[in-house]
Amino acid sequence: MRWPMIALGAVSASTCLCCNADPPSVAGIVTVALDGEELIIDTGDGGKRPVIGTDDTVSGLCTLGAGYLGMWVQHHTAKFETLDLMDEPGHPHMTAEIAGITYQGGCSITTEVQRNDPYEADVSAGPCELFRPFDGAILRLESASFHLKGCWDD
Template identity: 50%
Template sequence: MSETTAGVLGRALPPLFWAFISAWGSGCIADPEVAGKVTVSRDGEELVIDTGGNGTKAVDVSDDVSGMCIVRKQGELSVTVAKDGEALSFFDVMHQADSPHASARIDGELYQGACEIIVQEQQGDPYEADVAAGPCDLVRLFDGAKARLETAVFHVSDCSGAE
């Protein structure tokens, strides 16, 4: 992995972590609606997290898939989905102007990559958007093993704010 990729990922992950902790600690996390589907391939295997209805159903507390979105500040949005017990158990896209990236946890290992992410705000509301990413490569940091984000498409609304 190049030093540039490692630097981009190193700068990108801490802001997401602190935004989540800040929002959680201040009690301002609402119940965002997250609907979508992500497909990652690794070694010829297709791995999917689907919120339901081929990505059209928003997750709720009774689902086995969870989802969250955070708007850190104007133009910076993170969308996360997770499903315990699956090979692809976690996926996150973080749209930041200087370092858009995606992260996936596959078989307990973290893969990350700098990916183009497209965010289309709905009706001028920064807390509601259509989000798309892929295709792009995701790399396991310590040994360079690769996975490929084929596609990630989400519709989010009522995202939490963490400014």
């Protein structure tokens, strides 16, 4: 009975689609404006400190490959909770969550993949508007600038 389980584990490990040895790191800062209030998620040191996976205060993850970028950053104790940025071919979009309320929109995203590492990129967006789906209230994404490293392959 043990042999099939071991064999399944060996097959799963050999077919890994995201074979980067290190977990992804996300460093950056995003600023939004809502009802005259400026809200920020900063990974630390003015956006220079990378976060890896989850942290006590800020978490971040990314995927990158085949023309696709996905990035997520979360602040666990702030009013501005999450930014989810996705750049799919022909369909860039983001989602932000402020105090449990979701805002979504299509925003232009600039991605500069590093030539020496296809799993590393500089990403920026803004200014643009995100909308609350149920009533159209507007959240303005002033700017987002992130350095992603070790992103998983999509």
